[in-house]
Amino acid sequence: MNKNTKFITGLKALGAIMIVISHLKMQFSGFTDLTWKFFTFSAYFIVLFVCISAFTIALSIERRKEFNLFSYMKRRWFRLAPSYYFILGIGLLMKTAVEGWHYFWNTIPNIPYLLLFLNLDPINVHSQASILGVEWMLPILFWFYLAIPLLVFSVRKLFPLYLILFAGSIYLHFNPTLFTTYTGFGGFGWSMQFYVVMYTYTIFIYFLYTTDFSTLWGKNIFLKVINGIGIGLCFLFMLYYMNTTSEKIYMIGLMLLTGYLLWIKQMVMRYIRKFSKILSACIDNIDSMVLGIVLVKYMINLYFIKDPHIVLTIWFVALLIAGTHRPFLMRILFENRWMQWLGVISFGMYLLHPLAIIVAEKTIPMQYPLLRVTFIFPLTIATAFLLYKVIENPVKKFSK
Secondary structure, eight states: OOSOOHHHHHHHHHHHHHHHHHTTGGGOOSOOHHHHHHHHHHGGGHHHHHHHHHHHHHHHHHHSSSOOHHHHHHHHHHHHHHHHHHHHHHHHHHHHHHHOHHHHHHHGGGHHHHHTTOOSTTTOTTTTSOSSSOTTHHHHHHHHHHHHHHHHHHHHHOHHHHHHHHHHHHHHHHSOOSSOOBOOGGGOOBOTHHHHHHHHHHHHHHHHHHSOGGGTTTTOHHHHHHHHHHHHHHHHHHHHHOOSHHHHHHHHHHHHHHHIIIIIHHHHHHHHTTTOHHHHHHHHHHHHHHHHHHHHHHHHTGGGOSOHHHHHHHHHHHHHHHHHTOOHHHHHHHSSHHHHHHHHTHHHHHHHHHHHHHHHHHHSOTTOHHHHHHHHHHHHHHHHHHHIIIIIHHHHHHHO
């Protein structure tokens, strides 16, 4: 695996930009079919952050010679909490100024849940009274930080158990019986169990990609066969739950492309480079182009897709694997200076853009939606940069 993961920083920028775009939908009216799909579809890029979190933390854990759970969670807490707490305070003051003291007193009972990352039903049944409107994602990231080391250990040491966990996560995703649905700000329909399969799938593919296939599970042929059958059954189980033929086609196609990226591409590139650099450059980029085409086609067919979370998880993980090969197209799109810079401040962009929207709505009349948008993006980026300079970066240096 290529150790250069700069492209992941660029992908964080892409995710942040798309999330901001998704929340600009209320600034416009009179959508065409395609523009409505684009604004709606961009909200699902939150899945990209989940896949990046699982992939990069698994990589970080395995690069360390020793693992200490306390030190690990301390670093994770410092990554989220200081910036999050600061922006919660700013958001509470801003919304109190806009909506009055009744908002302040109604929100105060929720503050302990927000600070302890417990703002999820059924723990906090008033979690819909959020401050920023996007903080529902923070407890999901924080508490899954605890799960990632366990998943990495089990996929390496207890693979049959991991397959059971993977199958269970698929079942939980399609049968929401153990967790209460979290409706979120404005009725945004997500629930905790959606994320279990995203994490288990990402770490599973990470394991396959970072393990030499010829030495996988040792020399025991029987164990190889049993585990191979288990993998196949898990994916058939996932395919069984796909609601429509379109989803099944997308899933099968993305699985085949993932298999190519995992095991075939390196062999193909090694052989072709001996004969033609031009041909090898074309083949090196073709999987990235195919992924882009699939995503656009999927967005256009959004009306017909019943469960985008699974398909998009598979797509984003395939994109992560494609990026590790560092094809020219991925380097141009995600390793350029601007995307790297935006990726560094992407967490601040995610947290601050709702406040930028409030400022725009209070200062610019609704008759000028384009003016609002051109105000929201620069304000979000500028304040995110200040947050990074004043809080994120100093805290990052302190926590090391």
